[in-house]
Amino acid sequence: MDAVTAPPPAAVEIVALTKRYAAGTPPAVDRIDLRIASGSYCCLLGPSGCGKSTTLRMVAGHESVSSGDILLDNRNITHLPAAARGTAMMFQSFALFPHLSALDNVAFSLKMKGVSKVERHRRAAQLLERVAMGHLAQRKPGELSGGQQQRVALARALITEPRVLLLDEPLSALDPFLRIQMRAELRRWQKDLGLTFIHVTHSQEEAMALADTMVVMNHGLIEQVGSPHEVYNHPASEFVARFMGGHNVLDTPEGLIAVRHDHTRIASDGDGLAADITDVEYQGTYVLMGLHLAESTPERRGVSVQLTERTFAQRPYAVGERVRLSWSPADVRVLGPGATRPEPQSPGTPSVRQPLAALAAMAA
Numbered sequence: 401m402d403a404v405t406a407p408p409p410a411a412v413e414i415v416a417l418t419k420r421y422a423a424g425t426p427p428a429v430d431r432i433d434l435r436i437a438s439g440s441y442c443c444l445l446g447p448s449g450c451g452k453s454t455t456l457r458m459v460a461g462h463e464s465v466s467s468g469d470i471l472l473d474n475r476n477i478t479h480l481p482a483a484a485r486g487t488a489m490m491f492q493s494f495a496l497f498p499h500l501s502a503l504d505n506v507a508f509s510l511k512m513k514g515v516s517k518v519e520r521h522r523r524a525a526q527l528l529e530r531v532a533m534g535h536l537a538q539r540k541p542g543e544l545s546g547g548q549q550q551r552v553a554l555a556r557a558l559i560t561e562p563r564v565l566l567l568d569e570p571l572s573a574l575d576p577f578l579r580i581q582m583r584a585e586l587r588r589w590q591k592d593l594g595l596t597f598i599h600v601t602h603s604q605e606e607a608m609a610l611a612d613t614m615v616v617m618n619h620g621l622i623e624q625v626g627s628p629h630e631v632y633n634h635p636a637s638e639f640v641a642r643f644m645g646g647h648n649v650l651d652t653p654e655g656l657i658a659v660r661h662d663h664t665r666i667a668s669d670g671d672g673l674a675a676d677i678t679d680v681e682y683q684g685t686y687v688l689m690g691l692h693l694a695e696s697t698p699e700r701r702g703v704s705v706q707l708t709e710r711t712f713a714q715r716p717y718a719v720g721e722r723v724r725l726s727w728s729p730a731d732v733r734v735l736g737p738g739a740t741r742p743e744p745q746s747p748g749t750p751s752v753r754q755p756l757a758a759l760a761a762m763a764a
């Protein structure tokens with residue numbers, strides 16, 4: 401794919417998208433709304449079972465939609481076959497065919513479409529060049545490094561000239577060292593190709609490293625959408641604060657708040673919440689202390705304080721010490737209730753594409 405023929409990236413809009421696998425069970429995805437900017441890197445993030453893969457498969461056309469709409473640049477693709485959508489999927493561990501050369505792996509979907517051998521090899525070779533793999537076109541996956549396999553998988557996904565690339569936990573089966581290398585490479589390719597990427601992961605670290613936009617999901621609902629900085633520094637709910645990690649959730653007279661571990665101050669006496677130190681862990685740059693609040697409900701008793709190694713060295717704390725915790729008002733994040741399941745819909749509720757006047761009339 402050269403710059404002249406490369407298709408432009410597409411914006412993705414998801415409207416009231418719902419998936420119910422079986423009647424009488426809670427929906428796996430429950431009327432979610434989401435806009436993904438054209439050419440951006442979007443990560444769907446959340447614990448196992450929250451509906452990430454279901455959402456991605458509905459966008460890909462690998463799973464039917466119970467209700468709602470999926471639009472690519474305002475074109476409704478909800479009921480189009482997968483191959484007609486302008487999307488392509490990259491799977492976990494790349495899922496390359498082990499008996500085929502890199503070239504034949506990349507050419508595979510064109511073979512399925514009945515494209516001639518000369519033509520599909522020409523296009524596959526061009527794409528392998530594009531991902532700096534032209535010189536290894538005849539190698540089989542087993543003869544390639546993990547990084548090279550990822551590039552073959554990328555070329556294979558790109559051969560259908562998608563406008564949106566969908567990735568379902570592409571890195572989660574890799575060892576930690578390779579995973580960090582591969583994610584940096586994915587990010588570079590996304591910027592370089594200028595495509596829209598939607599990447600599913602259960603790792604908040606991976607999502608923060610990659611995403612322009614993070615979508616935090618929980619039980620088939622979206623808890624928060626924002627840049628990694630927004631989500632980490634302004635978690636919308638207790639779920640997000642705990643899932644992202646690095647925050648203490650505290651029940652105070654001002655309400656439920658989050659304060660970052662590294663923004664929680666510790667002193668041996670004075671004002672503040674009384675707490676007892678239960679763990680002290682040396683982490684290199686930081687020392688992380690685990691504490692139990694003296695007065696708290698059991699589920700919110702555990703808190704942490706992160707000090708720089710230098711600060712800790714000036715006043716080392718020990719397990720068993722009673723201390724006081726405080727924080728600056730500027731570091732307080734008041735938490736909302738989080739995503740709540742919308743009211744059940746009556747039959748005949750209008751789809752989003754209807755004019756606003758019709759919506760208003762039905763609401764009246």
Ligand code: ADP
Nearest residue numbers: 421422428446447448449450451452453454455
């Ligand atoms: P995630 O990718 O976030 O781990 P999934 O989208 O795979 O979550 O699953 C969401 C929910 O839907 C889970 O409760 C899961 O058990 C259920 N689910 C997923 N796929 C199917 C299926 N093919 N049939 C029935 N239930 C499914």
Ligand code: MG
Nearest residue numbers: 452453454600
């Ligand atoms: Mg999944």
